[in-house]
Amino acid sequence: MDPELARYLPILKWGRGYTSTALSNDLVAALIVTVMLIPQSLAYALLAGLPPEAGLYASIVPIMLYAVFGTSRALAVGPVAVVSLMTAAALSNIVEQGTMGYAVAALSLAGLSGVILLVMGLFRLGFIANFLSHPVIAGFITASGIIIAASQLKHILGINAQGHNLFELIISLVAHLSEINWITASIGILATVFLFWVRKGLKPLLQSFGVPSSATDVLVKTGPVFVVVATTLFVWGLDLADKGVKIVGVVPQSLPPLTLPSFSPDLLGQLLLPAFLISIIGFVESISVAQTLAAKKRQRIDPDQELIGLGAANIGASLTGGFPVTGGFSRSVVNFDAGADTPAAGAFTAIGLAIAALALTPLIFFLPIATLAATIIVAVLSLVDFSILKRSWTYSKADFLAVLATILVTLALGVEVGVSTGVALSVLLHLYKSSKPHIAEVGQVPGTEHFRNILRHDVITDPSIVTLRIDESLYFANARYLEDKIHNRVAGDKNIRHVILQCSAINEIDLSALESLEAINERLGEMNVQLHLSEVKGPVMDRLKRGHFLAHLTGKVFLSQFEAVREVGSGAALNNTPG
Amino acid sequence: MDPELARYLPILKWGRGYTSTALSNDLVAALIVTVMLIPQSLAYALLAGLPPEAGLYASIVPIMLYAVFGTSRALAVGPVAVVSLMTAAALSNIVEQGTMGYAVAALSLAGLSGVILLVMGLFRLGFIANFLSHPVIAGFITASGIIIAASQLKHILGINAQGHNLFELIISLVAHLSEINWITASIGILATVFLFWVRKGLKPLLQSFGVPSSATDVLVKTGPVFVVVATTLFVWGLDLADKGVKIVGVVPQSLPPLTLPSFSPDLLGQLLLPAFLISIIGFVESISVAQTLAAKKRQRIDPDQELIGLGAANIGASLTGGFPVTGGFSRSVVNFDAGADTPAAGAFTAIGLAIAALALTPLIFFLPIATLAATIIVAVLSLVDFSILKRSWTYSKADFLAVLATILVTLALGVEVGVSTGVALSVLLHLYKSSKPHIAEVGQVPGTEHFRNILRHDVITDPSIVTLRIDESLYFANARYLEDKIHNRVAGDKNIRHVILQCSAINEIDLSALESLEAINERLGEMNVQLHLSEVKGPVMDRLKRGHFLAHLTGKVFLSQFEAVREVGSGAALNNTPG
Known part of the structure; x- marks a missing residue:
């Protein structure tokens, strides 16, 4: 048959x-x-x-x-x-x-x-x-x-x-x-x-x-x-x-x-x-x-x-x-x-x-x-x-x-x-919800490799590092929200030298979001702040490699958030001479 | 001022x-x-x-x-x-x-x-x-x-x-x-x-x-x-x-x-x-x-x-x-x-x-x-x-x-x-993409607590357990897709006794998806298969607790996928007498 x-x-x-x-x-x-x-x-x-x-x-x-x-x-x-x-x-x-x-x-x-x-x-x-x-x-x-x-x-x-x-x-x-x-x-x-x-x-x-x-x-x-x-x-x-x-x-x-x-x-x-x-x-x-x-x-x-x-x-x-x-x-x-x-x-x-x-x-x-x-x-x-x-x-x-x-x-x-x-x-309500994704600023749980919301947990943070965990795929409806969020978080605080985006919950990054990331990277660069990514999923990473974003990224991509903070944190401590 | x-x-x-x-x-x-x-x-x-x-x-x-x-x-x-x-x-x-x-x-x-x-x-x-x-x-x-x-x-x-x-x-x-x-x-x-x-x-x-x-x-x-x-x-x-x-x-x-x-x-x-x-x-x-x-x-x-x-x-x-x-x-x-x-x-x-x-x-x-x-x-x-x-x-x-x-x-x-x-x-393309989310069937990487796609890695699986990792939030546009996917995976294989959904990438479950999960739970029940969840995020879990889904769930909610397989797997081995 x-x-x-x-x-x-x-x-x-x-x-x-x-x-x-x-x-x-x-x-x-x-x-x-x-x-x-x-x-x-x-x-x-x-x-x-x-x-x-x-x-x-x-x-x-x-x-x-x-x-x-x-x-x-x-x-x-x-x-x-x-x-x-x-x-x-x-x-x-x-x-x-x-x-x-x-x-x-x-x-x-x-x-x-x-x-x-x-x-x-x-x-x-x-x-x-x-x-x-x-x-x-x-x-x-x-x-x-x-x-x-x-x-x-x-x-x-x-x-x-x-x-x-x-x-x-x-x-x-x-x-x-x-x-x-x-x-x-x-x-x-x-x-x-x-x-x-x-x-x-x-x-x-x-x-x-x-x-x-x-x-x-x-x-x-x-x-x-x-x-x-x-x-x-x-x-x-x-x-x-x-x-x-x-x-x-x-x-x-x-x-x-x-x-x-x-x-x-x-x-x-x-x-x-x-x-x-x-x-x-x-x-x-x-x-x-x-x-x-x-x-x-x-x-x-x-x-x-x-x-x-x-x-x-x-x-x-x-x-x-x-x-x-x-x-x-x-x-x-x-x-x-x-x-x-x-x-x-x-x-x-x-x-x-x-x-x-x-x-x-x-x-x-x-x-x-x-x-x-x-x-x-x-x-x-x-x-x-x-x-x-x-x-x-x-x-x-x-x-x-x-x-x-x-x-x-x-x-x-x-x-x-x-x-x-x-x-x-x-459809509109769905887009609206995902247009304002949950973005948590996270810090390290003492004595562990885990990172949790600084508002909910007693965690260790480094004044020169801001780590944001984005609990949503990035696409056109929320790309600009992320730009605003990061820009406004960093613009007011001159201690910041590194922004790390923990990408563990990001299942997709569309072209709009990629361009927003490029804009974020560039604008942070203007402020003398490095942008890093951590815990990027395989398929997302595969796609990022097709564009120029990674080549222009001022910072690095880390496999784990822990590794990111360890490397960036110590680097910041070394470089962070006054002035 | x-x-x-x-x-x-x-x-x-x-x-x-x-x-x-x-x-x-x-x-x-x-x-x-x-x-x-x-x-x-x-x-x-x-x-x-x-x-x-x-x-x-x-x-x-x-x-x-x-x-x-x-x-x-x-x-x-x-x-x-x-x-x-x-x-x-x-x-x-x-x-x-x-x-x-x-x-x-x-x-x-x-x-x-x-x-x-x-x-x-x-x-x-x-x-x-x-x-x-x-x-x-x-x-x-x-x-x-x-x-x-x-x-x-x-x-x-x-x-x-x-x-x-x-x-x-x-x-x-x-x-x-x-x-x-x-x-x-x-x-x-x-x-x-x-x-x-x-x-x-x-x-x-x-x-x-x-x-x-x-x-x-x-x-x-x-x-x-x-x-x-x-x-x-x-x-x-x-x-x-x-x-x-x-x-x-x-x-x-x-x-x-x-x-x-x-x-x-x-x-x-x-x-x-x-x-x-x-x-x-x-x-x-x-x-x-x-x-x-x-x-x-x-x-x-x-x-x-x-x-x-x-x-x-x-x-x-x-x-x-x-x-x-x-x-x-x-x-x-x-x-x-x-x-x-x-x-x-x-x-x-x-x-x-x-x-x-x-x-x-x-x-x-x-x-x-x-x-x-x-x-x-x-x-x-x-x-x-x-x-x-x-x-x-x-x-x-x-x-x-x-x-x-x-x-x-x-x-x-x-x-x-x-x-x-x-x-x-x-908007339509975005909905279309998320309407067919990436769903990976995963197995245990030998000697670790990690679970990876069975198609890409050499992993251990148990014939009585199917674990699916859904790489997308669940909402109306993909709820029915999940129903189809699970139904068709289970209907043809009489060895299956447990379905575990690894929810680590799920940032949201809307009411449509909740009702689909309820339907999946009920239909799996008709086939004498238990439904379990693992690695459910905090906010998602908070919301699930507001409905009746967890009360009717035939299986359990596990903190980690490893824990889920350990408990369910041994249980299955004990119960899995021929016939």
């Missing part, structure tokens, strides 16, 4: 060793996931502003393509809450919801996102996702959960309301509150309360009856299916659709259709940034689920290949009537817990959903929209987690600021601005 | 000890700088697209305000080449050159820039300037020098040509080449050649006559004055203005007028970004000159106070008919070399220029524009220095890329896009 081919087609690895045990495990997992996915897919299509069948379609071909190209054995790919919200946010800025153009734009968004992911995978650009810090993601997910929940309240209450951010939504909800449909509201609120109870109350109850924990977990996940069946029967039996309860209505009985996204350069231009953000957010969500599950079985995940898998899945979605997809947390965990052994479980799930799309759609004609909204609300409120605010406050104020800004901006100005602000702010 | 007041008014410090020696030194320096500044000020006003008197005005009040608020004793503030170019670039996008609106917009730009500098100084935001890396500045200055020289060719040749970037300029020059005025061209080319000769050939000549080096330096700087006088007399004597040679013409005889910039929100909005870039570039240029000169006399420079000084100077320029100013390199060096002792030299220079503005302007009526263009070209070509390309190529490819992009984008798309691209690219 060609190893290069196997890298791009992981199916070649696991497919060869496929056993009948794996087959039966995969089939069982697929059945459970299929049952769970039917209501979830319909609901996320609703959230994305698309007809319900789009949710089913988005779960069929993408999951199969991921099975071929992805490296995770348990990841279940399909519509997920945050990506669906971002899809709605991106599209409703451009085309009107409910139009044909909206559905076509959703295909383009999925296709564009697929191409972006694929390109990132092929060129190994996965590192771009690293610019999303954990606190920013946590803040973003929390804020998105709140917006999603708020956006579904109108379906629960049976009223009209719109808005791209939380405040617009709330104002619109309040303005339309008089139009409330009480039957819809009763169904919606009961469904929501029931689903919350299933999450919180059912598991302990079942366990008290002695049902094993693994089974209760799976049963809890099928709660939405029960609500779907019950409320559909209820609406059908009591003819509530005639009383103003909005229902799903006609859903075509069809396999996923072959579709072509719009290639309008204008549309693609407008969708580029949203597609990029959706790709990154989707990738980050997916890879963290994949790695968590892979660790449980000591399996490997290749992030670059994951990009290719998700890219293929999204391109698949764009060609078969779907919308942007990614690896979902809850469905993947169910898949894993239900015993999925290989990506074949995903393929079987796809077959299950295809059967549902072909045969079962007439059964959901009377399914109330309020029920779908209830499943969304219950699902996303588990994403809302303000503890990150407390965690970050305790650990680091810079991280706290990034979280807070991400949450507030996302709520106030929407998902795209929110996540962009978070990324920009965390 | 109130020390807080003295910080904001450095004049209170040096003013009290002002001596008659300092007075005579300052007067001599001021005379020399004044003579040099007259043609330079006129020329830079031309470059900024403003009438010549604006250059004189911009050198009078700003230099006095800097004398009060600035901390450098030798810095000479006024119009400089790059800032004048940026002024022209910013304004000609918005208003037509030569109109009254253009001059008023220049006042607004100076005022806005002054306020930005002042705010940065008062809130100690000088670190923002650090995001301009040295290579980006070098590339930007070089590209600007080329654009400036190209923009002056039309004056040398006596033709019309326009363009915001190099290519537009060249195309426009070629298109108008047939309109060349040969008399203008002769004056322009001769003046240029003469000025180049003064720079390169005059000094050795004078020195061969035994003139001391300090005097030759000053004489060389007065070359432009000689050319101004000679060409003015020439044009006047031969009535060349009637033959199509463009001259300066009527310049009002006046002290700097009191002016009010436009406060139109629309205009200020459009000028905000250019004003910000001008402020940053100007500050960086100014502070590096100030520090270089201060070092020669062991004087201190306070960067935040420098911002205040430059801010005051620019606000002064906006209220007295000027345009954006900063501390210039060549004038400051002349000031220093001529013996300026205190900022009073600047004030005396201002008085000299005020006298020139009042009395001497009729004398420059016949001064050809081509002469001013020649002085600009010769001045800026000394800024053009492609050696940074070679330097950066040798030292670091990332820095090379940033320089090259800055030069090319500045030439192709203009100064604002150029410098913004440079900054964005250097």
Whole structure:
């Protein structure tokens, strides 16, 4: 087997060793996931502003393509809450919801996102996702959960309301509150309360009856299916659709259709940034689920290949009537817990959903929209987690600021601005922190070869020597700070004859910093002060040798700080004649 | 004396000890700088697209305000080449050159820039300037020098040509080449050649006559004055203005007028970004000159106070008919070399220029524009220095890329896009570099307590232990990389029971990295592998103690790597029974 081919087609690895045990495990997992996915897919299509069948379609071909190209054995790919919200946010800025153009734009968004992911995978650009810090993601997910929940309240209450951010939504909800449909509201609120109870109350109850924990977990996940069946029967039996309860209505009985996204350069231009953000957010969500599950079985995940898998899945979605997809947390965990052994479980799930799309759609004609909204609300409120605010406050104020800004901006100005602000702010805060590195003036601990901060320890110093330990790599953002620090330390003290930079914590010196060191060396020279370095790391030294700095250095480079002080100190004592 | 007041008014410090020696030194320096500044000020006003008197005005009040608020004793503030170019670039996008609106917009730009500098100084935001890396500045200055020289060719040749970037300029020059005025061209080319000769050939000549080096330096700087006088007399004597040679013409005889910039929100909005870039570039240029000169006399420079000084100077320029100013390199060096002792030299220079503005302007009526263009070209070509390309190529490819992009984008798309691209690219490259930190797997050097890279040294390892030394602080951009690295190292090797992270080079762990460590700890736990840390720095450890990570850590934190391996290794040997 060609190893290069196997890298791009992981199916070649696991497919060869496929056993009948794996087959039966995969089939069982697929059945459970299929049952769970039917209501979830319909609901996320609703959230994305698309007809319900789009949710089913988005779960069929993408999951199969991921099975071929992805490296995770348990990841279940399909519509997920945050990506669906971002899809709605991106599209409703451009085309009107409910139009044909909206559905076509959703295909383009999925296709564009697929191409972006694929390109990132092929060129190994996965590192771009690293610019999303954990606190920013946590803040973003929390804020998105709140917006999603708020956006579904109108379906629960049976009223009209719109808005791209939380405040617009709330104002619109309040303005339309008089139009409330009480039957819809009763169904919606009961469904929501029931689903919350299933999450919180059912598991302990079942366990008290002695049902094993693994089974209760799976049963809890099928709660939405029960609500779907019950409320559909209820609406059908009591003819509530005639009383103003909005229902799903006609859903075509069809396999996923072959579709072509719009290639309008204008549309693609407008969708580029949203597609990029959706790709990154989707990738980050997916890879963290994949790695968590892979660790449980000591399996490997290749992030670059994951990009290719998700890219293929999204391109698949764009060609078969779907919308942007990614690896979902809850469905993947169910898949894993239900015993999925290989990506074949995903393929079987796809077959299950295809059967549902072909045969079962007439059964959901009377399914109330309020029920779908209830499943969304219950699902996303588990994403809302303000503890990150407390965690970050305790650990680091810079991280706290990034979280807070991400949450507030996302709520106030929407998902795209929110996540962009978070990324920009965390980059700026990081640069700011490293622009003022910790620089300790150190002295010798008596009787040892160790050097410690003169402010914290009782150490020996020599008035003619200043030793500074810089606890940060030197690069453009802090190069000038070092110049200022050294200049101001030396300019005021005429006893100083030697400055030693202890470089033990310097992992890199970029060209800006090198030029700053040259300027420092020259300026110290003007003041008749020698500059020395000590404990320079190998790779840093290798690089310094490429420039002229070492040739012009007024002092020396010492292997250890101790050696530096011993040599320079005695030299200074000899030379240090008055005047 | 109130020390807080003295910080904001450095004049209170040096003013009290002002001596008659300092007075005579300052007067001599001021005379020399004044003579040099007259043609330079006129020329830079031309470059900024403003009438010549604006250059004189911009050198009078700003230099006095800097004398009060600035901390450098030798810095000479006024119009400089790059800032004048940026002024022209910013304004000609918005208003037509030569109109009254253009001059008023220049006042607004100076005022806005002054306020930005002042705010940065008062809130100690000088670190923002650090995001301009040295290579980006070098590339930007070089590209600007080329654009400036190209923009002056039309004056040398006596033709019309326009363009915001190099290519537009060249195309426009070629298109108008047939309109060349040969008399203008002769004056322009001769003046240029003469000025180049003064720079390169005059000094050795004078020195061969035994003139001391300090005097030759000053004489060389007065070359432009000689050319101004000679060409003015020439044009006047031969009535060349009637033959199509463009001259300066009527310049009002006046002290700097009191002016009010436009406060139109629309205009200020459009000028905000250019004003910000001008402020940053100007500050960086100014502070590096100030520090270089201060070092020669062991004087201190306070960067935040420098911002205040430059801010005051620019606000002064906006209220007295000027345009954006900063501390210039060549004038400051002349000031220093001529013996300026205190900022009073600047004030005396201002008085000299005020006298020139009042009395001497009729004398420059016949001064050809081509002469001013020649002085600009010769001045800026000394800024053009492609050696940074070679330097950066040798030292670091990332820095090379940033320089090259800055030069090319500045030439192709203009100064604002150029410098913004440079900054964005250097930030991205920095994040990219630190997103894939050097992680070495280390083993014990036999017979020592040292641990070295297993790929480079012959070391002892234990199959049940993996020790990774991470040569970088851990933060969001590299947190996931570490997760991948550790996961993939451990997932494939079932012998591993312990992972030790040697943290000696980790200066910081942000919240993202902390959460990654928690995820790593948990995932390793799933694989039945313990995670240990060794050689964690004090501040990092302090912060780790604030979270729950240490409580959940499956392994221990060791003071030294040696201790870690000794304890964990023997434990592993005891527990490591087959199966």
